[in-house]
Amino acid sequence: xxxxxxILDFDRLNLxxxxxxxxxxxxxxxxxxxxxxxxxxxxxxxxEDGDPLIYAQIVxxxxxxxxxxxxxxxxxxxxxxxxxxxxxxxxxxxxxAAKEIIYKSVTIPSESGKNLGDTVMKPALTEEVVxxxxxxxxxxxxxxxxxxxxxxxxxxxxxxxxxxKKLPGIEVDKSGNMKALGEDVERVLVxxxxxxxxxxxxxTKNLPAKAVDKVQIFDKKSEEAEFMGIDDGxxxxxxxxxxxxxxxxxxxxxxxxxxxxxEHYKASGKIYRFSSKLQSALLGxxxxxxxxxxxxxxxxxxxxxxxxxxxxxxxxxxxxxNKSKINRYFGSYLISSTKTILxxxxxxxxxxxxxxxxxxxxxxxxxxxTPHKANFGVRHHFNKKHNLIIDGDLSLTTNNRETHTWTQxxxxxSLVNSLDxxxxxxxxxxxxxxxxxxxxxxxxxxxxxxxxxxxxxxxSASEMDWTNRTMSNTPDRFTxxxxxxxxxxxxxxxxxxxxxxxxxxxxxxxxxxFRMRLNNSNLNRSQGSTGQQxxxxxxxxxxxxxxxxxxxxxxxxxxxxxxxxxRFNLGARWNQFDKTLDNHSIGESGxxxxxxxxxFNRTARKGRHIHVSYxxxxxMPTVNQLLPVLNTVNLLSLxxxxxxxxxxxxxxxxxxxWLFDYFSFTSLFVRVSGSYTQDKISWSxxxxxxxxxxxxxxxxxxxxxxxxxxxxxxxxxxxxLKVNIVSHExxxxxxxxxxxxxxxxTNLTHTFGLNFENRRKQIVDIRFGGSxxxxxxxxxxxxxxxxxxxxxxxxxxxxxxxxEQWTFDTEINVxxxxxxxxxxxxxxxxxxxxxxxxxxxxxxxxxLYGSDLLNKNIGxxxxxxxxxxxxxxxxxxxxxxxxxxxxxxGK
Numbered sequence: 001x002x003x004x005x006x007i008l009d010f011d012r013l014n015l016x017x018x019x020x021x022x023x024x025x026x027x028x029x030x031x032x033x034x035x036x037x038x039x040x041x042x043x044x045x046x047x048e049d050g051d052p053l054i055y056a057q058i059v060x061x062x063x064x065x066x067x068x069x070x071x072x073x074x075x076x077x078x079x080x081x082x083x084x085x086x087x088x089x090x091x092x093x094x095x096x097a098a099k100e101i102i103y104k105s106v107t108i109p110s111e112s113g114k115n116l117g118d119t120v121m122k123p124a125l126t127e128e129v130v131x132x133x134x135x136x137x138x139x140x141x142x143x144x145x146x147x148x149x150x151x152x153x154x155x156x157x158x159x160x161x162x163x164x165k166k167l168p169g170i171e172v173d174k175s176g177n178m179k180a181l182g183e184d185v186e187r188v189l190v191x192x193x194x195x196x197x198x199x200x201x202x203x204t205k206n207l208p209a210k211a212v213d214k215v216q217i218f219d220k221k222s223e224e225a226e227f228m229g230i231d232d233g234x235x236x237x238x239x240x241x242x243x244x245x246x247x248x249x250x251x252x253x254x255x256x257x258x259x260x261x262x263e264h265y266k267a268s269g270k271i272y273r274f275s276s277k278l279q280s281a282l283l284g285x286x287x288x289x290x291x292x293x294x295x296x297x298x299x300x301x302x303x304x305x306x307x308x309x310x311x312x313x314x315x316x317x318x319x320x321x322n323k324s325k326i327n328r329y330f331g332s333y334l335i336s337s338t339k340t341i342l343x344x345x346x347x348x349x350x351x352x353x354x355x356x357x358x359x360x361x362x363x364x365x366x367x368x369x370t371p372h373k374a375n376f377g378v379r380h381h382f383n384k385k386h387n388l389i390i391d392g393d394l395s396l397t398t399n400n401r402e403t404h405t406w407t408q409x410x411x412x413x414s415l416v417n418s419l420d421x422x423x424x425x426x427x428x429x430x431x432x433x434x435x436x437x438x439x440x441x442x443x444x445x446x447x448x449x450x451x452x453x454x455x456x457x458x459x460s461a462s463e464m465d466w467t468n469r470t471m472s473n474t475p476d477r478f479t480x481x482x483x484x485x486x487x488x489x490x491x492x493x494x495x496x497x498x499x500x501x502x503x504x505x506x507x508x509x510x511x512x513x514f515r516m517r518l519n520n521s522n523l524n525r526s527q528g529s530t531g532q533q534x535x536x537x538x539x540x541x542x543x544x545x546x547x548x549x550x551x552x553x554x555x556x557x558x559x560x561x562x563x564x565x566x567r568f569n570l571g572a573r574w575n576q577f578d579k580t581l582d583n584h585s586i587g588e589s590g591x592x593x594x595x596x597x598x599x600f601n602r603t604a605r606k607g608r609h610i611h612v613s614y615x616x617x618x619x620m621p622t623v624n625q626l627l628p629v630l631n632t633v634n635l636l637s638l639x640x641x642x643x644x645x646x647x648x649x650x651x652x653x654x655x656x657x658w659l660f661d662y663f664s665f666t667s668l669f670v671r672v673s674g675s676y677t678q679d680k681i682s683w684s685x686x687x688x689x690x691x692x693x694x695x696x697x698x699x700x701x702x703x704x705x706x707x708x709x710x711x712x713x714x715x716x717x718x719x720x721l722k723v724n725i726v727s728h729e730x731x732x733x734x735x736x737x738x739x740x741x742x743x744x745x746t747n748l749t750h751t752f753g754l755n756f757e758n759r760r761k762q763i764v765d766i767r768f769g770g771s772x773x774x775x776x777x778x779x780x781x782x783x784x785x786x787x788x789x790x791x792x793x794x795x796x797x798x799x800x801x802x803x804e805q806w807t808f809d810t811e812i813n814v815x816x817x818x819x820x821x822x823x824x825x826x827x828x829x830x831x832x833x834x835x836x837x838x839x840x841x842x843x844x845x846x847x848l849y850g851s852d853l854l855n856k857n858i859g860x861x862x863x864x865x866x867x868x869x870x871x872x873x874x875x876x877x878x879x880x881x882x883x884x885x886x887x888x889x890g891k
Contacts, residue, residue, distance in 0.1 A: 052078025182709030258884025307341030684737035787821035
């Protein structure tokens, strides 16, 4: 019998055995403090066939005690580069799974120079090799964090969203919204290309997880900045799904149908084809289990849960064609229709200087929402020095809604007023935008001229009529009325921005631009008693117009090197803001702002990245905020615009630090940010003796906020576990006016999450943990309004895969909302369980799934606002059991 050798985690154990206890301290210092070395060595690691050995580990050890001094990991070309090495003697180790470890003695600086050439690694000389190596899960390269999908095991029929939930630093809420490294994800790409426009959920909720090779997170620069090689400061938090080679050949997809108890059903079909030239997808679905497989504009806000019982039908087509490596043309179309039945109860405790009063609102809603969305784009390179970018988006949405609202207001347990509101509304909305960018490089690419031209047009029409039955006890009176309100809005924006970029020295660039923008907004409102729509004498008509002319010159200086990017920006903005009410000018205002900014990115060492930025922007009031016409849709909460509003001026600063240790597999992501807004557009609320509130927007001196995000993940080798820790801190301080008195509200939210998961997931995959969130709200107007409340959550996810044919899944989630500051504690336990059987070579999957087996699930949330505590509860689909069959086609 030959020797049996087990190689664990790229032979990491062979290294660990040689380390003494004090090496732990050395490694901590190595991670924490920068190295002041002076020399660099590089080379390539390959196998006997000349193929690169990706993720091969290259280590410089101290010959005296074998402690780690410097390291690197080979990239996708097998190339390594170790920088800032102090002169001296070292033991150089090359290791890779199933390969013989190579040791070399090296002297720094090396007599052979910086490049040590190729190192060929041979298979381990054993008759039997058992490999249980981990995949390197994370790479950090410049400003991109890349996750190896193979290192995060999911069930066989998982979608990308299931994969993302397992990645450190990524959070996915119940509606599918995503945060990556503490920021909202604005875009999801597939192989660097658009996928059904800008909706990030379409790819994550539909593409199979097994098709993904890598998941990349980065702040995407504009495509024109990528072509020019010059940072323009534009950023979008982006996830890029890099597909594996098997799914870039031919087509793949699936068809699924299922039926269950209480007449629940689902059906869907998905077909994809990806290649070097063609990217195509055809999707279709229909279900009544609250599954928005494509998009739902009403649940885009982070943490906002799906409400009510929803029946959805949708379909879409996506096409992208690369005529060559540099020329691409794409477009997509989506249509969906969602019917929502919602029953919702909202309870609020409203605070006044003299005490508080309670209000309960019961809402029943029947709504049909039908959006059509289309987008197109052109990426045309005339040559290496001339590039054209065109993007266009078109959407048309129709909405029909019927609501019945019953509201009661109590003071000291006595009924003060009530409102019975029946409302019918219909709206149509059109949005169109197009942007073109032309870039020309001159003077050996030392001079670049970019011209941005974009335009957008939004138009909406809404018709609403309602019946109010209002009762007031002070004095006793009953007021019936039947009213209508019709709104027509138009918004047209045209912008031109010529930009000149000049290389002034090696790695130094000067950027000058002068943006000119025209923005015209119009709101026409007609309201009155039902039956008077055609009687101009009795109905109220108002027209609000704003015309905004903006001049925005800016100058920026940038330095780009292989290790860092530094950009200074100084801009100015001059606004001519004209307001017209009923064709009469009511004032012309001019505003001038200085807009400084700075951005810094640095890749400190392999697996470490630092980012710092500061920027400023201006936010103008909208026509809805300006229109001085009383909105009486809700007679207990009246709204009126304010013509005296001025713009907001905001300062924002953020910094982040990313770390991944390739030897301990430890990751750390930290982000800290803050903002300060001058002349913040807030609210002024006045409540009369009948407890009827009148609300109008007003400018207040400031609003400030700060937040932090920390994600830490590391394996616990002895226990075979992986621990994940997440922490959020959010602080906000703002001003509202309550009955003409200034109220300063301070909200502080602490959130801490901890979970554990096993590392070897071939048969059993277990994840368990919990989180606790505390909200502390303070009000200057009255300390009796101060409140503290806690939300806690515990969960366990278990997947058991005894063989290739069977998978059993159980999800247990318990949410607890404490009773402090509220009337009672609320506990919501939810258990989901099911099993899947894979057959016909895994082409077919039969799944029996039970949702909310205890039938306890409800929509629920508690919040603290300017002068009230609010608790909401709404219906959802509840318990059901469903049997479904899924058939895979292609790969």
